[in-house]
Amino acid sequence: MTSELKQTPLYQTFVDSGAKIVEFGGWAMPVQFSSIKEEHNAVRTNKGLFDVSHMGEVLISGKEAAKAVQYLLSNDTDKLEIGKAQYTALCNEQGGVIDDLITYQIGDNEYLLVVNAANTEKDFNWIQQHVQEFDLNVKNVSDQYGQLAIQGPKARDLVQELVDVDVSEMKPFEFKLDVTLFDKKVILSQSGYTGEDGFEVYCNAQDSVDIWNGFLKYDVEPCGLGARDTLRLEAGLPLHGQDLTETITPYEGGIGFAAKPLIEADFIGKEVLKDQKENGSPRRTVGIEMIEKGIPRTGYTVMNNEGVEIGEVTSGTQSPLSGKAIGLALIKREEFEMGKEIIVQVRKRQVKGKIVKKNQIIKE
Known part of the structure; x- marks a missing residue:
């Protein structure tokens, strides 16, 4: 299996530690080290560490980089500045999400997607095809980067001990360049994919x-894709996906908050998104929780009480936090x-x- 899959720089470290390796998006990645529940709980109560080096990085730079980035992405990239990142979407002409991503402005006329x-x-091919009229350079720099995520309520205190800058007031999607961590230079971003600090x-x-x-x-608990x-x-x-x-x-x-179709600048998919903002979208994503025993899985049909099909489950699991079977479902808007x-x-x-509600994390 693994010989045909891409590997992050940490692959051998994971094999040596006995982590369970699976295929994910063409990569050999650890799904768990101890147990999904143990790793999950460490992130909810203490701190956990994820290897996310499989994520891709595309560098857009040059004279018209700012204009090109706005044309490509659904959010208002004019609000970016060095030190501020933004969650956004790369959309097609129909408003569909080719990918959701984070944009970092790392220099004047220089953006890391x-x-x-x-x-x-x-994504790289799509970007190249759609910015040919702009004066800029587009590079796939994924091989140059490793990416780790330290997550949990006690993560910030630890990071503060280890770095040479003040992180106490950093807010979501703020980042610092040229931070020293374990004698290495890194970009430090206040972000994650866990619902925790x-x-x-x-x-x-x-x-x-x-x-x-x-x-x-x-x-710090090493964590895999299962807990993620x-x-x-x-x-x-x-x-x-x-x-x-x-x-x-x-x-x-x-993720409507990441779409700004009322801005003056044009971007791909803007007209469809403008219509949905003003008139509503035909479908919407909702959180679901099972009352009876059974876990909702991707692709399962969702019906109303009359047995009429109204949508489908897009993601589902058993919540380690509550023990309940939960999920996300895409349903007809009028059924919400x-x-x-x-x-x-x-x-x-x-x-x-x-x-x-979609966010089921219970905070005191």
């Missing part, structure tokens, strides 16, 4: 192992009502559930 691993080549560290690929091992000396998925689902965060696709718009997928009972076709059984 961090894209999903499975979409890196597709934490940071993502962008480093030179060859420094990944030293930084990973450095963190593990400080009561249960954590993001409890937080109601979408996964591209399931909750977001090229036929699901930002408004349908629950908080607390409304629904039916999910779980294999041959029809199982009762209800519509709930």
Whole structure:
């Protein structure tokens, strides 16, 4: 299996530690080290560490970089400045999400787009094709970067101990360049995919192992893709390829906040998104929680109480936090009502559930 798959710089470290390796988006990645529940709980109560070096990085630079980035992306990139990042979507002409990503302005006329691993080549090709009229350079620099995510309520205190800058007041999507961590230069971003406080560290690929091992000396739980998925689902965060696709718009997928179709600048998919902002989207993503026993899985049919099909499950799991079976579902907009009972076709059984808030993390 692994010989045909891409490997992050930490692959051998994971094999040596006995982590369970699986295929994910063309990569050999650890799904778990100890157990998904143990890793999940470490992030909710303490701190956990993820290797996300499989994510892609596309560098856009040059005279018209700012104009090109705005044309490509759904958010208002004029609000970016060095030190501020932005969650956004790369949309097609129909408003469908080719990918959801984070844009970092790392210099004057220089932007780093961090894209999903499975979409890196597709995104890079799309970007190249659609910015030919602009005066700029586009490079796929994914091989140059390692990326680690330290997440959890105690992550910030640890990071503060280890770096040479003040991180105490850093807010979501703020970042610092040229931070020293374990004697390595990194980009430190206040971001993550768990619903907890934490940071993502962008480093030179060859420094990944030293930084990973450095963190593990400080009561940090190594975490795999399994916990990453249960954590993001409890937080109601979408996964591209399931909750977001090229036929699901930002408004349908629950990331309408990352679309700004009322700005003056033009961008790909703007007209469709403007219409959905003003008139509503035909579908919307909702949180679901099962009342009866059964886990909602991707692709399962969702019906109303009359047995009429109203949509489908896009993601589902059993929440380690609550023990409940939860998920995200894309349903007809007119069927939405908080607390409304629904039916999910779980294999041959029809199982009762209800519509709930997407973010299910309980904070005191």
